[in-house]
Amino acid sequence: FPVLMTVVGAGCSVNVSVYDFLQPKLQFAPFSSALEAGFWHQLTQKKLNEYRLDESPKCVKGYYYNGESVGLPTRLTLEFSALDVDVATPARCCPAVGTLYNTNTLDAFKTTDKKALLEKEANEIWDAIQSGAALKDPSILCKFILLTFADLKKYHFYYWFCFPALCFSEGIKILQQPSGLEKVFSAKQITALQEAYDGLCVSRGTTAVPYFLMKYTDDSVQMALLGDWDSFFTDTKKVTVGVYDPCTLSQHPGWPLRNLLVLLAHRWGSKLDTVDVLCFRDRTLQGSRSIQHSLIFQVKLPELPLNSGMCPKSVGWEKNPKGAMGPRMVNLSECMDPKRLAESSVDLNLKLMRWRLVPSLDLDKVVNTKCLLLGAGTLGCNVARTLMGWGVRHITFVDNAKISYSNPVRQPLYEFEDCLGGGKSKAMAAVDRLTKIFPGVNAEGYNMSIPMPGHPVNFSQATLSQAQRDVEQLERLIAEHDVVFLLMDTRESRWLPTVIAASKRKLVVNAALGFDTFVVMRHGLKKPPANHNVSEAADSSPSLPSVPGSSLFSNIPGHKLGCYFCNDVVAPGDSTRDRTLDQQCTVSRPGLAMIAGALAVEMMVSILQHSEGGYAVASSSDDRMNEPPTSLGLVPHQIRGFLSRFDNVLPASLAFDKCTACSPIVLDHYEREGFHFLSKVFNSSHSFLEDLTGLTLLHQETQAAEVKHTRTHTHTHTHTH
Amino acid sequence: MSWSVLDEEGFSRCCRLLVQQSQSLRDGWSWEPGQGSAEGYLRKTTLRTAAFTSRPEREPEGSGAAPEQHTAPGRAEEPSQSDLAAPAASGDADDLTGAEDDGADEDDWVCRAPAESSSRVLQYEYHVLYSCSYSVPVLYFRAFTLEGRSLSLDEVWSCVPPQYRARLQQSPWNTITQQEHPLLGQPFFLVHPCRTDELMRPVMQAAQQQLRWVNYVVTWLSMVGPLVGLEMPLSYAALSPQSPTATAAEQEPSEA
Numbered sequence A: 001f002p003v004l005m006t007v008v009g010a011g012c013s014v015n016v017s018v019y020d021f022l023q024p025k026l027q028f029a030p031f032s033s034a035l036e037a038g039f040w041h042q043l044t045q046k047k048l049n050e051y052r053l054d055e056s057p058k059c060v061k062g063y064y065y066n067g068e069s070v071g072l073p074t075r076l077t078l079e080f081s082a083l084d085v086d087v088a089t090p091a092r093c094c095p096a097v098g099t100l101y102n103t104n105t106l107d108a109f110k111t112t113d114k115k116a117l118l119e120k121e122a123n124e125i126w127d128a129i130q131s132g133a134a135l136k137d138p139s140i141l142c143k144f145i146l147l148t149f150a151d152l153k154k155y156h157f158y159y160w161f162c163f164p165a166l167c168f169s170e171g172i173k174i175l176q177q178p179s180g181l182e183k184v185f186s187a188k189q190i191t192a193l194q195e196a197y198d199g200l201c202v203s204r205g206t207t208a209v210p211y212f213l214m215k216y217t218d219d220s221v222q223m224a225l226l227g228d229w230d231s232f233f234t235d236t237k238k239v240t241v242g243v244y245d246p247c248t249l250s251q252h253p254g255w256p257l258r259n260l261l262v263l264l265a266h267r268w269g270s271k272l273d274t275v276d277v278l279c280f281r282d283r284t285l286q287g288s289r290s291i292q293h294s295l296i297f298q299v300k301l302p303e304l305p306l307n308s309g310m311c312p313k314s315v316g317w318e319k320n321p322k323g324a325m326g327p328r329m330v331n332l333s334e335c336m337d338p339k340r341l342a343e344s345s346v347d348l349n350l351k352l353m354r355w356r357l358v359p360s361l362d363l364d365k366v367v368n369t370k371c372l373l374l375g376a377g378t379l380g381c382n383v384a385r386t387l388m389g390w391g392v393r394h395i396t397f398v399d400n401a402k403i404s405y406s407n408p409v410r411q412p413l414y415e416f417e418d419c420l421g422g423g424k425s426k427a428m429a430a431v432d433r434l435t436k437i438f439p440g441v442n443a444e445g446y447n448m449s450i451p452m453p454g455h456p457v458n459f460s461q462a463t464l465s466q467a468q469r470d471v472e473q474l475e476r477l478i479a480e481h482d483v484v485f486l487l488m489d490t491r492e493s494r495w496l497p498t499v500i501a502a503s504k505r506k507l508v509v510n511a512a513l514g515f516d517t518f519v520v521m522r523h524g525l526k527k528p529p530a531n532h533n534v535s536e537a538a539d540s541s542p543s544l545p546s547v548p549g550s551s552l553f554s555n556i557p558g559h560k561l562g563c564y565f566c567n568d569v570v571a572p573g574d575s576t577r578d579r580t581l582d583q584q585c586t587v588s589r590p591g592l593a594m595i596a597g598a599l600a601v602e603m604m605v606s607i608l609q610h611s612e613g614g615y616a617v618a619s620s621s622d623d624r625m626n627e628p629p630t631s632l633g634l635v636p637h638q639i640r641g642f643l644s645r646f647d648n649v650l651p652a653s654l655a656f657d658k659c660t661a662c663s664p665i666v667l668d669h670y671e672r673e674g675f676h677f678l679s680k681v682f683n684s685s686h687s688f689l690e691d692l693t694g695l696t697l698l699h700q701e702t703q704a705a706e707v708k709h710t711r712t713h714t715h716t717h718t719h720t721h
Numbered sequence B: 001m002s003w004s005v006l007d008e009e010g011f012s013r014c015c016r017l018l019v020q021q022s023q024s025l026r027d028g029w030s031w032e033p034g035q036g037s038a039e040g041y042l043r044k045t046t047l048r049t050a051a052f053t054s055r056p057e058r059e060p061e062g063s064g065a066a067p068e069q070h071t072a073p074g075r076a077e078e079p080s081q082s083d084l085a086a087p088a089a090s091g092d093a094d095d096l097t098g099a100e101d102d103g104a105d106e107d108d109w110v111c112r113a114p115a116e117s118s119s120r121v122l123q124y125e126y127h128v129l130y131s132c133s134y135s136v137p138v139l140y141f142r143a144f145t146l147e148g149r150s151l152s153l154d155e156v157w158s159c160v161p162p163q164y165r166a167r168l169q170q171s172p173w174n175t176i177t178q179q180e181h182p183l184l185g186q187p188f189f190l191v192h193p194c195r196t197d198e199l200m201r202p203v204m205q206a207a208q209q210q211l212r213w214v215n216y217v218v219t220w221l222s223m224v225g226p227l228v229g230l231e232m233p234l235s236y237a238a239l240s241p242q243s244p245t246a247t248a249a250e251q252e253p254s255e256a
């Protein structure tokens, strides 16, 4: 017997006697609370807009269903509309009405007297049983309690359901074990039963009846509502009650039967020897309906202490998933926190692009790229927005300008308000706006200036050390990022980051605007420094006389590509001096910055998709007909756009060994002397760099050869805002 | 414009028919009117047992991620639910358990359902709305635990049997994205409608050639539904009305 005894007592700490085993007691499957996702959304709305700090009990409506497949729990479901009392119960489901206690604090949730709540509900059920109200509206027997606390800062929801059940002092003896209806009823009887139930529903104008009375013969079944007991059962020798049963277990009824048996015992217990119970289950699979798995069994009702009139003991608080007596908590920040939602939506939208169009797209590479934007003007704003579109999370701005009245119409991260009171710092305002657009972004701003060649920093010790700090800051920023965007409004401010990034082997994407022309280019990415010292590098390409601006060579590998300064035969100097306003502030056609900014980001993405990244061979215009090197297409060195012709070309050019920014001798001096070298560049005229790189010599040679035709600057000398 | 384009009126006609058929098939589709508008949507919920792999919890947000330590003394640590629900995402409120001693009387009349049953149960909710911009029906859905926690798309995918998953990911339906429900304002997944017309056109044209009326919504749901666990019983096809009026109305090419 020990084995059998374990079975009977499974999960309960009950001492089971042999006698009890021979006279088994009825056990009920408790309700499992089931909340639809929409319920918490709706509770949140109600709490914010309606309840606010009101803790008074609210009416809440759930339902249960008797058509689930075997193995599924006996649910009591609260859906989206559970807090709207007027909403109809789903077809063929039985309503259950509950009381919601939503506390304002976790502490109130904890300290709520659960026993008192349960007793209060149990008393109401007991009163309804005594008064007969439960006969007219038996749904009272399935009342429930829901205690909640909504932590709307963390989107944590604490809750605890209670399905009050009144208890007899002794168990309910099973006289005939539960068995499937098909074993007890003939097919004819089953059909008659189904028709009788449907008829009862129709007569009541509903699609489900929670409790009913039943009489049957070999070929007919009659049904009536609970309230019609006295007229329906003329004698009480054979009484069958039906309960709409949400349980799917083959040996146990669900919870709704519990309080019904108490009602029966209270009202008719003294007249009834036994009661037959039909647990009515009604499921449809693939369009075919069946009720034959309903259960039928016979019990003997225990006696209730009649005279006392006291409400019996009650139970019903739901156990938590660990089987312990305690509340549950659900963390909905993933699906309710707007910031998290924005993040997952952005991610999914990008994935959609991959699934739909470019299956091999490596989105992680793009999303995880840390981008440093030097310049937060027209180009910086547009680059930032396009980066956001690609899901790039890490964006840093460097700019020392303030927002002026002319900016917002062209610089899409700023508004009129940002110009007031002298204007906000662009770098800071850009960060604020990015965070407003997408809180998941990790944006930082640095309001700092970038020292420039020919712009002395040695006026005082203070200016010198400020310049040194700026250089160190810029070095740190470049080291911490993966891609550096040069988006400034002067040519010479691009020099220092070009040198630092070349030295640190960081990918540089450069965009510059003319009036109706632009250039977007990637700088050549030098080979890693380990196996290249300066002299070797200088020797490594001895055969070719380096020709600036050359696009004669196709298939230039990434490490041999030129930088922004490679095409110049003059060193960057003070380009803002000695110029008219017109020349200083080249105004561009308004669409140009958007085009160039977008292209700069798209170029970066294409480079990242190439297996060799910044070392990828430069695609040229001629490659437009060939098999593209990446899933997104070409990876050019430069894109030069001519808005007047609505035309782009894709030139590629070699690094120039006398380049004032990326030539080995400049990098060598920078790497060896650091700020000492840089300050000389800042404080000297352009001839310093030209002498250093040999450009001066080149000039003399060319002049000597009387080549008057000065090389055209193929890059655009541009000054944008 | 192709004759197979579904306008809003055609959509609601298809939906009305579907709901009628669903009532006799008892598979739970209902029509939910939108609040204060003529719009509405088809709705169905289902329940299924599934083991799903939960996404690893995100970085804890400071100390806020874990509920305050519970005060219950000497409560043995439960083995984690490993491959089931994310332990930190839902479940029992650890900090509160055991603090209760009221209502804790053991109830002898309770049969214990198998412990795993409720934690493995997922609720699926399907909505079918009409998209004016694409002129096609759109399937919105979400899956959630019994606690009402919506699953991430990764978790939803992990419920799809692997052999089925591979096939689905190559199918033209593999375009699930996330959006706010246009009528409810809550986050839902949706099967993006950008290819619906492309997929449905040959079906509808074939039907037209055979002088056969097909319910666009039913046919489309039977194709797109399985991706997200929604099966349309074959009985819908059997119940398809052959009513000549419906046939004539539907088959009249709009531009003929």
Ligand SMILES: [Zn+2]
Binding pocket: A562, A563, A564, A565, A566, A567, A655, A656, A659, A660, A661, A662, A663
């Ligand atoms: Zn260079």
